[in-house]
Amino acid sequence: MENQKTSAYYENRAVQFGVVSTEWLAQAQSATVHHSPPPPPPPHDNNNDKPFSVIDEFDKWRKHPDLAEAVAAIRALAAVISSSKATTMMQLEIQLKNASDSLKSWDATSISLTAACDLFMRYVTRTSALEYEDFNSAKSRLLERAEKFGEISFKVRLGYLTLDNRFLFASSMTITDWIRLQARKVIAMLSQDFVFxxxxxxxxxxxxxxxxxxKLAAQNNKLFRVFCTEGRPDRTGLRLSNEVAKLGVPVKLVIDSAVAYTMDEVDMVFVGADGVVESGGIINMMGTYQIALVAKSMNKPVYVAAESYKFARLYPLDQKDLAPALRPVDFGVPIPSKVEVECSARDYTPPQYLTLLFTDLGVLTPSVVSDELIQLYL
Amino acid sequence: MDAPRVTPTIADPKIRRVVFFASDSSATVLPQPQQLPETHPSGNRHVASGSFDPSENPNLATAIEKKEEVPQSSSKPLKAKTTKAERRALQEAQRAAKAASKGEGSKAVTESDRAAPVKSIKQSSEKKGGPSYASGATDKKAGDRPLEKDRKKDAPPPQSQFDDKSRMEKARKRAAVNPTESRNRVELFQHLPQYEHGTKLSNVESKFFNLGLVHPAVLEVGLRYSAGDISGGNARCIAMLRAFQDAIRDYCTPPEKVLVRDLTSKINSYVSFFTECRLLSMSMGNAIRFVKSRIVNLPLSHSEFEAKAALCSDIDRFINEKIILADKVIVRHAFTKVKDGDVLLTYGVSCVVEMILLYAHELGKKFRVVVVDSRPRLEGQALIRRLVAKGMSCTYTHINAVSYIMHEVTRVLLGASAVFSNGTVYSRVGTSCVAMVAHAFRVPVLICCEAYKFHERVLLDSICSNELGDPDAIAKVAGRMDVNYLNNRASEDNLKLLNLMYDATPSDYVSVIVTDYGMLPPTSVPIIIREYQREHLLL
Structure with a gap:
């Protein structure tokens, strides 16, 4: 359905992480202010007259630059629960299923959205009917969980999904102790040993x-320098270089085509991931595969930093074996009419080109990703 | 048939004595009987051995006593360490001697002359031989046996079974189906059971009624295995389980026995019968483990009827869940990887791959199929016939052309006989070659395999564990008399024919393993084994 449309996920990223602008700062500010008031479901509960749309809800949340897409998805699903008029667990489950399906099909290109929906559904089907007889308490419990998903580390959630009683114990702990976006902090801490x-x-x-x-490496007084690729066409690299420069770290911008040229100076490659797939490979912004290939041929380690909610049950066999995520490419000049433009926004890097993955579950080799997914979903 | 072991039940003392001499002389000291008629026509056999001469002694009882001592005293310095088989033979000789001493000793003396020819017959039948082995090989062997024995002592004990002579000797005695010795063994594959030709049926028949322990359903399936009627991992496994079901249904616990123990030993004997007919596949091994664990875990409170019903339904469930439903799930998973315009290559016949192709075709995917086949089995022809009948566009080629055809292929779908915990795929010989070529062309290789075929062993090459097929099948070209250059050459010493049945595909060449648990990288096989093997044993 998304075949010819551009990818909402990548458009949003471009908006959020494109070239630095003052609006962005203002937006970020407002977002953090907006965050301190309690979660969204209650206000939504009040205007029940308007038909509820999970997509609107999700769209609202995903605009926050600091909020991962997965968290936004779970908040949207939480809104579904709170606005639901279902009276049995089964009905609620069906509603949730429909909501998550519509979310997934709304933007098939966002892997973390799909993964988050799957995870949440997994949680609902695994625990609810078994644990609570009383529907209302079950519902409020689910709601509570969903809200916390957005707040606390995904590590806790993933780790405890398999151990339900411990999970409940964790959920009864005070959430304020948990710092928001814990997952990223854990990952940052784990990776410090690798930055020399x-x-x-x-x-x-x-x-x-x-x-x-x-950031954490700079705080730890590590001496290192950073090469940032330009990251065409969004030029997200420009923004990153700006952020890194603010940390006082020497940074150099490199155009995307100069990666091989600079690779001999490079000691390691760090990339994020839009999604980590079952083979242990990653799906990431266009150009990652190319960089990984160059790094592999020069024997440089490629490290991937990704939160575990980006683990998705996908198994691409090659580059074209993915739902196409298109994005307009601006060449600065008009393109002649007979020229085709490759608009794909992402590529797939097979596991053999990756060295390690830093996740909130620990530092993993690519092959462990599948093991984690098996334990989670089977 | 193991002659020495049945001595207590055999009534005729003559036969018993013959047995006693034969086993004694052949196994403990010297293999006289073949040698004797030529060198000592007088019948004074034991002169050749030099150590003792029982036939000269009129009193058999003392002779026997002597014999009992002599092998120990005189052969000890000769062989520092007796092998298990030798010790066993010695024991049996002693036992037989005791029995004989109870009988009339005088008869034995008069019969000693007659004994020689009878013995040689006995021995040749014991060696199981086809004529080729018994007449040619044993004679030669008997001649230089002492030397050979010395050499064997010095040599380190062989690790594997099928090149260990003494063990093989024992195994052959136990065997219900008689293998004939194939003479030209290929060096690296001597440890594998050699392929044997025909004549099984008659052997089985004669043995079967003596042994009387194989259930008819098991017998039927076993014979169909050895005839090659049932092939393919799933089909063989299902046939075996169905035979077990029949056997369990007809089973009744003998008095003074426990169902759990007795049925397990029954199953064990069936399994060894199947092994005689054709080597078990890994998947069958897993299924057998399942059946046995179900038997062992039967609650003691169950009556015999209940226990049997429970077992049968467990087996049914295994077949349904682990094989039939698993295949359906695999088809659904693999289907997501078939796109319009794909060219799918498959090798040989795999029922799951065929199901995937049919399913994708039914759902209207537009794709082309390349079936790669190989001699001597040419299984792919049956597949291509079925696919063409369904209206698919197909290409049929032999494995020789795989490197040519590969550049137009977008996916390679392969079946597997087993997947090991290091990700190695064990499959029909040639699979490894196809996967390697696909890897070189960067074509994704999908292995479609049910999770019950996963095995926790680690396999590094195709040598350690394999099956040998009929060597004649590769030497002959059916229907082409003009190219059958090897027709009568198979018996030549410097020609060794190797027809391997399986090979091991390293996990590097495998992009994904499609199982009933989803699509996995080959590195995740041990996880599935760890997480689910226990469950699948317990079901």
Whole structure:
């Protein structure tokens, strides 16, 4: 259905992480202010007259630059629960299923959205009917969970999904103790052992996790320098270089086609991921595969930083074996009418080109991703 | 048939004595009987051995005593370490001697002359031989046996079974189906059971009624295995389980026995019968483990009827869930990887791959199929016939052309006989070649395999575990008399024919394994084994 449409996920990213602008700062500010008031479901509960749309809800949340798409999806699903008039668990489940299906089909290109919906559905089907007889308490419990999903580390959620009683224990803990976006902090901490003094890091695209890693490394007084790719066509690299420069780290911008040229100076490659797939490979912004290939041929390690909610049950066999995610490419000049433009926004990097994945579950080799997914979904 | 072991039940003392001499002389000291008629026509056999001479002694009882001592005292310095088989033979000789001493000793003396020819017959039948082995090989062997024995002592004990002579000797005695010795073994594959030709049926028949322990359903399936009627991992496994079901239904616990123990030993004997007919596949091994674990875990409170019903339904469930439904799930998964315009290549016949192709075709996917086949089995022809009948556009080629055809292929779909925990795929010989070529052309290789075929062993090559097929099948071209250059050459010493049945595909060449648990990288096989093997044993 999305075949000819452009990818909402990548458009949103372009808007959020494109070239730095003052609006962005203002937007970020307003977002953080907006966050402190309690979660969204209650206000939505009041205007029941208007037909509820999970997509509107999701769209509202995803605009926040600091909020991952997955969290937005779960908040939207939480809104579904709270606005639901279902009286049995089964009805609620069906409603949730429909909502998550419509979310998934609304933007088939966003892997973390799909993964988050799947995860939440998994949680609902796994725990609800078994644990609580009383429907209302079950419902409020689910709601509580969903709200916390947005707040606390996904590590807790993933880790405890398999151990339900411990999960409940965790959920009864005070959430205020948990810092928001814990997952990224965990990842940043785990990765510090790999950043050594005097190293040169090549970074591709804008990833909040990678930025967090660099931030923490700078705070730890590590001496390193960063090469940022330009990241055409969004030029997300420009923004990252700006952020890194603010940390006081020497940074150099590299055009995308100069990756091989600079690779001999580079000690390691850091990339984020839009999705981590079952083979252990990643789906990421266009150009990642190319960089991984160059790095592999020069024996440089490629590290991927990704939160575990990006793990998706997908198994692409090659580059074309994905739902196409298109995005307009601006060449600065008009394109002659007979010229076709490759508009795909992402590519797939097979696991053999990746060295390690830094996730909130720990530092994983690519092959462990599938093991984690098996434990989660089977 | 194991002659020494049945001595207590055989009534005729003559036969018993013959047995006693034969087993004694052949196994413990020297293999006289073949040698004897030529070198010592007088019948004074034991002169050749030099150590003792029982036939000269009129009193058999003392002779026997002597014998009992002599092998120990005189052969000890000769062989520092007796092999298991030798010790066993010695024991049996002693036992037989005791039995004989109870009988009339005088008869034995008069019969000693007659014994020689009878013995040689006995031995040749014991060696199981086809004529080729018994007449040619044993004679030669008997001649230089002492030397050979010395050499064997010095050599380190062989690790694998089928090149270990003494063990093979034992195994052959146990065997219900008689293998004939094939003479030209290929060096690396000597440890594997050699393919044997025909004449099984008569052997089985004669043995079967003596042994009387194989259920008819099991017998039928076993014979169909050895005839090659049932092939393909799933079909063989299902046939075996159905035979077990029949056997369990007809089973009744003998008095003073426990169902759990007795049925397990029954199943064991059926399994060894199947092994004689054709080597078990890995998947069958897993299914057998399942059946046995179900038997062992039967609650003691169950009556015999209940236990049998429970077992039968468990087996039914295994067949349904692990094989039939698993195939359906695999088809659904693999279907998502078939796109319009694809060219799918498959090798040989895999029922799952065929189901995938049919399913995708039914749902209106536009794709082309390349079936790669190989001699000598040419299984792909049956597949291509079925696919063409469904109206698919197909290409049929032999494995020789796989590197040519590969550049137009977009997906390679392969079946597997087993997948090991290091991700190695064990499948019909040639699969590895196809996967390697696909890998070189960067074509994704999908292995479609039910999770019950996963095995926790680690396999590194195709040598350690394999099956040998009929060597004649590769030497002959059916229907082409003009190219049958190897027709009568198979018996030549410097020609060794190797017809392997399986090969191991390293996990590097495998892009994805499609199982009933979803699509997995080959590195995740041990996880599935760890997480689900227990469950699948318990079901």
């Amino acid at each position: 003094d005097g190293c040169t890091i090549l970074v591709h695209g804008f990833s909040r996790v990678v930025l967090q890693i660099l």
